[in-house]
Amino acid sequence: MTNVSNRSNLDISAYFVVGPENTKNRPVAPIIKDVVDAGYTCIQIRSKTASALELIELTKEAADVIEKAGRADEVTLLVDDRLDVVLAAKKMGIKIDGIHVGQSDIPVEICRAYLGEDAVIGLSARTHDLFDYIKTADVSLIDYFGAGPLHETETKPDCGTGADGKVITRSFEELAELAKASSIPIVVGGGVKLADIPQLAETGVDGFFVISAISEADNPRAEAEKLIEAWKENYKRK
Numbered sequence: 675m676t677n678v679s680n681r682s683n684l685d686i687s688a689y690f691v692v693g694p695e696n697t698k699n700r701p702v703a704p705i706i707k708d709v710v711d712a713g714y715t716c717i718q719i720r721s722k723t724a725s726a727l728e729l730i731e732l733t734k735e736a737a738d739v740i741e742k743a744g745r746a747d748e749v750t751l752l753v754d755d756r757l758d759v760v761l762a763a764k765k766m767g768i769k770i771d772g773i774h775v776g777q778s779d780i781p782v783e784i785c786r787a788y789l790g791e792d793a794v795i796g797l798s799a800r801t802h803d804l805f806d807y808i809k810t811a812d813v814s815l816i817d818y819f820g821a822g823p824l825h826e827t828e829t830k831p832d833c834g835t836g837a838d839g840k841v842i843t844r845s846f847e848e849l850a851e852l853a854k855a856s857s858i859p860i861v862v863g864g865g866v867k868l869a870d871i872p873q874l875a876e877t878g879v880d881g882f883f884v885i886s887a888i889s890e891a892d893n894p895r896a897e898a899e900k901l902i903e904a905w906k907e908n909y910k911r912k
């Protein structure tokens with residue numbers, strides 16, 4: 675295995691997020707294998723219920739899947755929110771590339787201080803004033819923004835509501851503006867299904883992320899392939 679920093683290699687175009695609560699009681703690792711074999715470039719382990727030990731074990735399984743597929747230098751492996759898990763996994767020699775955090779999770783400054791310059795750090799940019807936020811956030815600390823949700827989603831019901839009590843979703847027009855305004859890559863998810871991919875790819879954002887479209891599919895490999903093929907067909911360079 676060569677030792678290319680995944681920060682410089684970062685490709686968030688096809689991004690799968692998963693945890694044990696998302697797979698309809700099926701083991702997670704075989705679904706990660708399906709997605710890695712389908713060519714996905716980013717895997718995020720995310721669970722709000724699993725213990726630290728379970729998350730470390732799952733991270734190890736994911737790293738092994740990526741390594742066995744011969745894609746360790748192409749696929750970025752991240753853990754959501756849990757700096758403790760990332761640090762423990764690294765200490766155990768697991769090839770984990772970094773962390774994804776939300777705006778109210780552990781601050782990116784702290785993640786960067788603990789994980790160092792080579793780590794990949796992603797930040798969910800969910801705020802009412804998204805455009806101001808992407809201009810004021812310290813992008814020297816962050817490698818990409820996650821923006822969403824595109825649609826209201828049962829997978830993450832607490833995506834943030836507006837004054838009318840409804841979940842704030844992002845329109846394709848808004849995402850196209852965001853893609854132009856941001857100096858770092860943007861990945862978009864939240865209720866994304868195959869039918870959304872062509873329009874999403876045309877906004878000029880850098881990638882899509884999904885959980886349930888793949889993790890709950892009867893045939894995760896087939897769904898993963900359909901999504902990534904649709905993205906590749908429709909993606910236009912900014």
Ligand code: 3NM
Pocket residue numbers: 691798800820821822823824827828829830833863864865866883884885886887
């Ligand atoms: N973050 P699904 S939406 C993890 O908007 C996550 O920031 C979101 O799951 C955001 O593909 C989301 O099943 C859940 O809708 C995405």
